[in-house]
Amino acid sequence: MASTDLSTILPRVIIVSRRCVRKNKFVDFVGEYHLDLIVRYGAVPVIVPRVAGVHRLLDSFEPIHGVLLCEGEDIDPIHYDVDSATALTDEELEEVLHAHASDTAVDSEKDSIELQLAKLCLARGVPCLGICRGSQVLNVACGGTLYRDVGKELRHSVEHINYENYDGHRHAVEVMEGTPLSEWFGGEEEIMVNSYHHQGVKRLAERFVPMAFAKDGLVEGFYDPAVYDPAEGKFIMGLQFHPERMRVNGSDEFDYPGCPRAYQSFVKAVTAYQKKVNSSVNPMVAKPKMDQEMEKKRRLIVRCFSIAKNLYDLRHDGSVEAVSNRSDLEAGAEFLESNTALSLQQEKRLKQMGATVRNSNSYLQNLKRIQEREAMARKVVGKMSMEQISELISFYRMMGQVCSEVLERKLVAS
Template sequence: MATEDLSTILPRVVIVSRRSVRKNKFVDFVGEYHLDLIVNYGAVPIIVPRVSGIHMVLESFEPIHGVLLCEGEDVDPSFYESHLNSSDLTPQQLDEVRQLHSSDTAIDKEKDSIEFRLAKLCLDRNIPYLGICRGSQVLNVACGGTLYQDIETELHKKLPEDQRLAHMNYENYDGHRHLVEVVKGTPLNKWFKESLVGDDKMEMFVNSYHHQGVKQLAKRFVPMAFAPDGLIEGFYDPNNYNPDEGKFIMGLQFHPERMRKHNSDEFDYSGCPRAYQEFVKAVVSYQRKINSTSVTKPIKLDHTLLEKKRRVLVRSFSLAREIYFAKDEIHPSAESELKVGEEFLKKSSSSKFLQSNIEVSQQQETKWKEGWENSPKGNLARKIFGKMPVEQLTNLVSFYQTMGKICSQVLDLKIHGMS
């Protein structure tokens, strides 16, 4: 039994790589925690490399059954800032932010282009989308939301000191946690329900690796968690959330895949992998849904249109006969009609009927060339037929005198037999 192509069986989740410098050259990478979870729950991760120009050929990665965006530098502020919504940061403050967060503030326009195209593709087609950290910010901006360019400078300066907290700790990168309050009735509440502390506040601790975050949440989204400083740590589209039906549009500012105990692969909470589990469930359902709707529907014939096309088609082959018998010139309008025959031959050249007569076709082509080699009529025919590929010319030579009659007879039978 032939081995089936797994890409036609397992759903495909597209993930965009992040670019970094290693040994004086650029390398692309995606964190393995993401890949492991996607594979473990039954999908295939397809890595889109962050390469110049790749945003122009994203259709080459089709079919896309899900998109996971995660990790990367700051989103280019030009995507969400305007003269009506400009940054609160002064040039001096921006310089200070760039120095403090130098590894994140280098804008990557190519990665932005790739990821915003993918985000909009998901929104247009309702393809399942999971955004982690930067991926959640891309999702919010793609839907019309905005970001804080720097949380500490823009948000915390307006808060009393006891409400401020660190969202980034370079000295304790993986171990840093801060409190969040989970909103009741949201998917996040459902996933972490057994681990949430407090009867009313529904709190838990999450990791944090970011200096930017959601400033204005896009209208289509509902918050799922807030940090004590008011920053939104998770959101989703309630109108596009039903994993069993292939619906999943969500952004998480924290990294549930990396919320693991020290020197262990054990998660902080049993709900941590649920984001990936439910996301892949939606991806599987989405693949099943689009596969079920891709079945070819019966063609409904328009008999009037068929008759009109039949007459034009017969006329196109009549023109070929006119060239052979007498005419030295053909009106431009007639030349356009001849293209109809050309298109017909394109679609018909692989049919069993034409293939079975290829030998006869080649013999008649030789005879035709001998008689017309140096005649004015031959020159005229070469001019008109010169735009056609050799295969089409071969078929035309063999059947140009009879094709009109055959097409007319067959179409008459189809039209009148089905009417």
């Protein structure tokens, strides 16, 4: 199947790239594990580049069937309320800046793009999965707040990031019973997750319910139970850890079978959402009401196509619906001429119906010739004797067999 066909069939998941500097130039990228899992479960990842002004062009990325918010730099605190009572001092912020230099740079453009996408999902009910920074974006978009630095503000004993063992580092989280996370991980009460962050959810937005907590009380996963039903296209969830990267060192084997299920359920919701959207715009589902004049035209066109079908399927016995004049076909011809932007499926359907009315005049002439020849043949055969008619039938049977054999040899030779 051509790629153009696939793009109209598979649901589209929007992902915003992350920007870094490589060889003195900006490079935009998205982690391959995200893309692999989106494709594996049947969706098409559409990458929105993190370039200036893209937040004003998001309409150009429609249709949007799902949004994956993933890793990146710290979210600018201007987007959420900072508790002045626990706010970090300038000295502490300077220490955080030096300790997490690769993550503390604020990317205002990425903030704008992703917050806009998150709000679009919330407004339309588009499935949304937030991973790491993405979960923080989702929480902020819904009115929640963040810790500027969990180490400084929580005074925790849990190590949430280890630069010396970046991919191998794990810490325990308690999984809440009855949540999707518990279901994916087979009812495990505690799992070991990876951790690449120094910020995190401080006040969880009211619409969300926690799914997992670290030992220091930090929320590691949340979802909105009011809009969680993947089979119905409902999915709003945030995970602070990276299930796509929780793999055995040196292999593609996951730490737990439940790791890829977040993506599997997400894509299931995305697919269901796409079907729901497509059915809502399908004219066969919601037919517009027609006034008497439109109904009259519709019936005229239907009759036209019925006549055209009979013309298309001319029977040898001459049982063709009578056509009084060319005007019986003009309505269909006018319809086809005025609808030049018909889809391939519509064109195919019309051809199957025998809607060849664009050349209605030639069909009428052809019908007239056939009727004249048939009348002449009946007249000639009527004057022949029974023996002559029997010999004529035998001759045409023989000619039919000879033509079939010669045609078969020519086809084989070609």
